Amino acid sequence: MDRSVVPFGKPRAERADAVRNREHLLSTAREMIAEQGVAKVTMDGLAERACLGKGTVFRRFGTRAGIFRALLDADERHFQEQVLGGPPPLGPGADPVERLVVYGRARIAFLMDHHAIARAALDRDRPIPFGDASLSQLHIRTLLAQAGVRIPSLNGVAIQLTAALEGPLLLYLRRPEAGTPPEPEVVEFLGDGWQALIERLTR
């Protein structure tokens, strides 16, 4: 008999204690970030505060960046839901050009909000988190196509627009980390740039 309906799903589900520990570690990490900032979250420190072994932390998240990726994940998923199924103009239904513009602004705001964690989620060696960039990329490509942009190098352009959108916040813009005042100016600044880029591109 099959062990499960799905022939080759995951070999086995995650054990209950493992799930519990993951949750606990994530909320402990959130506390530490709130109290002392991202930089002070070390693997040993996290393990000790959570009353777990260091090995466990690594087993759960693989790498330090993995913790921040996991933290980002929940919010990221929520963001995606708004994009894929929420009300227009961010969600489906509106004019594709408008959606692109709004998507960019929303994404910039999202990355600003999660700036410290998003940067900490970058892994020095591996190229880029996961769904993160590629979903932006997919969405941008789709909307460009819907907007009637016909270029042979659409793929390249989609990659580059993704970089244009996320790169400044991930790579170039500095932010003092700790007690940062909101700086909403940057959001507008980059948002206006993005809008100009998209509108000229889709003319």
Next chain:
Amino acid sequence: MDRSVVPFGKPRAERADAVRNREHLLSTAREMIAEQGVAKVTMDGLAERACLGKGTVFRRFGTRAGIFRALLDADERHFQEQVLGGPPPLGPGADPVERLVVYGRARIAFLMDHHAIARAALDRDRPIPFGDASLSQLHIRTLLAQAGVRIPSLNGVAIQLTAALEGPLLLYLRRPEAGTPPEPEVVEFLGDGWQALIERLTR
């Protein structure tokens, strides 16, 4: 009497042995990279192979990324000379739109060539090297202005175009590091995307 003609130049020049050691460390680093790849260049390893103390390595370069920044620097300077003073269309004299397109392709090729080192030059915490990005940015902004692009958010757009140009190679695209076959396809791929982006933007 003044110590020197320059009233407040650097307080003192770099000592001769310091210069010698810097050179020696850089060429040793180049050797190690050629033999075993970027990842195998450690501070201790480099110091030992160069027969110097570890403290010296740090004093010279500040951080591991600093070594790679220094290695990049010479080539970067050469690249800049071509851009600022070389023959058109990369250098001055040609139509600004054409220069933008050519600049992008050249920059992509440059980053492909120096991919491993350029990535290693990224510092996890600090935002971005120095002249590197900002020169791209300045140049792009200047050429856009010359091309008659009139938008209020020109600054934002210049930042984003820089990210579009350099981001994919620094952030998103994977490359196996060691014995990589040239992959000239990527150069074309991104180059075509860039060209499409610029041509549509400057219409």
Next chain:
DNA sequence: AATATAAACGGACTTTACCCCGCTTCGGTG
């Protein structure tokens, strides 16, 4: 040439990410 001093040097020390592996616990099975 002798000297004073700032710069440079070396290497031990600290911190932190990540690995390893023997022991424990969960949870499915007869």
Next chain:
DNA sequence: CACCGAAGCGGGGTAAAGTCCGTTTATATT
């Protein structure tokens, strides 16, 4: 309910970045 195998756990061990500080050395000055 007792058993068993796999998944999970713990924490000591390793490697590498970066810091510190006492010692050495280049160079400007007299």
